[in-house]
Amino acid sequence: MNAPHPAKVAGIDSTVPSPAHTVAPVTPGASPDTAPNATDAAEVRAAPGAPCAPGALLQDRLAGWVSDLTTLHELTERLVRTGSLSEGLQEVLRAGAALVGARRGLVVLEPADGLGPDTTVGLGLARADLGHIETVPRSALSYGRILDGLPVGADGITEPDLFAEKNLDPRHRQVAARLGYAASYALPLSAEGTGTIGTGAAETTTGATGRLGAAVWLYDDPAEPGERQRHLAGLYARYASQHLARLLEVERTRARMATMAEELLPSRLPRVPGVQLAARHRTGPRGGGDWYDALPLPDAALGLAVGSVTGSGPSAVAAMGRLRASLRAYAVMEGEDPVAVLSDLELLLRLTEPARSATALFGYCEPALRRITLAGAGHSPPLLIGERRTEFVETSVSAPLGMLACWEAPSVEFQAEPGETVLLYTDGLLHRTGDPADRAFARLHAAAAGVPRAERHDPDAVAEHVLRTVLPDGKADADSEEDVVLLAVRFE
Structure with missing residues (x-):
C-alpha cells in the first residue's frame, strides 16, 4: 500500500526538495559526542529494508522546512537592518556564502538602466584579487554571462570543477590558479516590478528595477551546492534583490542631492x-x-x-x-x-x-x-x-x-x-x-x-x-x- 503524499502544512509547499539533513534521535544515556549525526541518521533511514513510517517522514521533512525557514528569516532580518548599499552588498555576500557553503565571493553591481553606480564588492578577496578577476574576459566568467543577458537557469550557473573544463579560458585558468579557487556558483540579482520606500503620503516608488547585477561565490576545491542549497540561495537572492533595489534608489537620491547642493x-x-x-x-x-x-x-x-x-x-x-x-x-x-x-x-x-x-x-x-x-x-x-x-x-x-x-x-x-x-x-x-x-x-x-x-x-x-x-x-x-x-x- 502506498504511503499518502504529505500535504501542505502551514503554507509549506511539499513539492520543495526534501532537506538533506534530518534530526537524529539521541540514545538515552549517550553523550553528545557519541550521538549519531544527521548524516548518519539519514543513511539509516534510507537503508534498504529500514522501516520508515509516513509520519516519521513527514516529521523529518517538517523539521527540515522549519530549519530552513528559520535560517532564511534570520538572514533576511540581518539584511533589512543594513542602511546603505555597501552594507547591503556585503551582507548578501556573507549570507550567500553561508547558504551555499563557500568561503569567498563577489558581487558585481551593474544596473541594467545604466544609471549606476557600477561597483564590485568582494568577500575574502582583496582589491588586488578583484583586479586580477577583472582581467579575465567578461564572456569567460559566469557572472559576465549573467550581466550580458545570456540565458541563465533558475538555479544560476554552477561550475563544479573549473580546471576539468576543456574550454576554460586560459586567462581564467591562470587567475583561478593564482587566487586558489577551483569552483564557482553564480546567481543573478534582479528586482522585478517596482518597490516602495516609506508609507502613506511619503511613499515613493523605486526606479531601480530589472537586472541589478550578479553574485558569485568561489570554492577552494571542486564542489557545487546541493539542490536544497541552491533552492534556499535562490529564495534569498530574490528577496535580497528587492532590498538592494531600494538601497540603490536611496544611494542615487543621495548622490543627486549632494551633486545639486555642490553645484x-x-x-x-x-x-x-x-x-x-x-x-x-x-x-x-x-x-x-x-x-x-x-x-x-x-x-x-x-x-x-x-x-x-x-x-x-x-x-x-x-x-x-x-x-x-x-x-x-x-x-x-x-x-x-x-x-x-x-x-x-x-x-x-x-x-x-x-x-x-x-x-x-x-x-x-x-x-x-x-x-x-x-x-x-x-x-x-x-x-x-x-x-x-x-x-x-x-x-x-x-x-x-x-x-x-x-x-x-x-x-x-x-x-x-x-x-x-x-x-x-x-x-x-x-x-x-x-x-x-x-x-x-x-x-x-x-x-x-x-x-x-x-x-x-x-x-x-x-x-x-x-x-x-x-x-x-x-x-x-x-x-x-x-x-x-x-x-x-x-x-x-
Missing part, C-alpha cells in the same frame, strides 16, 4: 591678495540648506558669507541656491554696508519664501587693512584664531531672517593680526556634536585653540583640524540631518 556652491574659492581661503561642506542624505560664499568686490574688497535655510530636501536646496544668488547681487551693489545687504535679503525672503526662515552672516573684508565689517542675522559668531588669542567675535544679537516684520541690526567691525585666521561656520557644526549649546561652543573653542602651530599658516589644515576635532569618530562624514559648513579666512 549651487562655489566651484572654487577666489584668489585675493592678502588672504588665503579654505572651505569644508558636509551635507546630509536628503540635502540641506547650509551654504557659504566668497566673492571679489570692487576696491580690492572681498565679500564673505555663510548661512542656513530651514528645512531639508530639494526645496531647501533650491531655496538656498536662490538666497545665495540674491546675496551675491546685493553684495556687489552695496557690500560695504553689510546691514543693508542682509536687510535686502530679508525683504526678498519674506516676499518670495513666506513660510521659510534663514540665518546668515555677511562680512565686508578689506584684506589690505585686515579689517572685516560684519552683520549677522541669528547666526553663530565667527571665531578668531591666532598665535596669542583664540576668541569668538562679539556680534549683535539678532533674529533670523524672515522672523520679524522688518529686520535690522547694527554691524560690528574688527581687525585681525597678520597670520590670524577668521573661521565662519554654520550651526550644523555645533548641532552634530549632540551637546548643549554651551558645551558645543566650548568644544569648538578648544578645537580651534588646539590647532598645531605648524598648521596655522594653512587655512585648509585649520578647517580640517577643527572639523575632525569637533566631530570625531566619523561624525563629520556620517549621515545626518544637519549640514556642516566651515569657511576659513587667513590674513597674510
Whole structure:
C-alpha cells in the first residue's frame, strides 16, 4: 500500500526538495559526542529494508522546512537592518556564502538602466584579487554571462570543477590558479516590478528595477551546492534583490542631492591678495540648506558669507541656491554696508519664501587693512584664531531672517593680526556634536585653540583640524540631518 503524499502544512509547499539533513534521535544515556549525526541518521533511514513510517517522514521533512525557514528569516532580518548599499552588498555576500557553503565571493553591481553606480564588492578577496578577476574576459566568467543577458537557469550557473573544463579560458585558468579557487556558483540579482520606500503620503516608488547585477561565490576545491542549497540561495537572492533595489534608489537620491547642493556652491574659492581661503561642506542624505560664499568686490574688497535655510530636501536646496544668488547681487551693489545687504535679503525672503526662515552672516573684508565689517542675522559668531588669542567675535544679537516684520541690526567691525585666521561656520557644526549649546561652543573653542602651530599658516589644515576635532569618530562624514559648513579666512 502506498504511503499518502504529505500535504501542505502551514503554507509549506511539499513539492520543495526534501532537506538533506534530518534530526537524529539521541540514545538515552549517550553523550553528545557519541550521538549519531544527521548524516548518519539519514543513511539509516534510507537503508534498504529500514522501516520508515509516513509520519516519521513527514516529521523529518517538517523539521527540515522549519530549519530552513528559520535560517532564511534570520538572514533576511540581518539584511533589512543594513542602511546603505555597501552594507547591503556585503551582507548578501556573507549570507550567500553561508547558504551555499563557500568561503569567498563577489558581487558585481551593474544596473541594467545604466544609471549606476557600477561597483564590485568582494568577500575574502582583496582589491588586488578583484583586479586580477577583472582581467579575465567578461564572456569567460559566469557572472559576465549573467550581466550580458545570456540565458541563465533558475538555479544560476554552477561550475563544479573549473580546471576539468576543456574550454576554460586560459586567462581564467591562470587567475583561478593564482587566487586558489577551483569552483564557482553564480546567481543573478534582479528586482522585478517596482518597490516602495516609506508609507502613506511619503511613499515613493523605486526606479531601480530589472537586472541589478550578479553574485558569485568561489570554492577552494571542486564542489557545487546541493539542490536544497541552491533552492534556499535562490529564495534569498530574490528577496535580497528587492532590498538592494531600494538601497540603490536611496544611494542615487543621495548622490543627486549632494551633486545639486555642490553645484549651487562655489566651484572654487577666489584668489585675493592678502588672504588665503579654505572651505569644508558636509551635507546630509536628503540635502540641506547650509551654504557659504566668497566673492571679489570692487576696491580690492572681498565679500564673505555663510548661512542656513530651514528645512531639508530639494526645496531647501533650491531655496538656498536662490538666497545665495540674491546675496551675491546685493553684495556687489552695496557690500560695504553689510546691514543693508542682509536687510535686502530679508525683504526678498519674506516676499518670495513666506513660510521659510534663514540665518546668515555677511562680512565686508578689506584684506589690505585686515579689517572685516560684519552683520549677522541669528547666526553663530565667527571665531578668531591666532598665535596669542583664540576668541569668538562679539556680534549683535539678532533674529533670523524672515522672523520679524522688518529686520535690522547694527554691524560690528574688527581687525585681525597678520597670520590670524577668521573661521565662519554654520550651526550644523555645533548641532552634530549632540551637546548643549554651551558645551558645543566650548568644544569648538578648544578645537580651534588646539590647532598645531605648524598648521596655522594653512587655512585648509585649520578647517580640517577643527572639523575632525569637533566631530570625531566619523561624525563629520556620517549621515545626518544637519549640514556642516566651515569657511576659513587667513590674513597674510
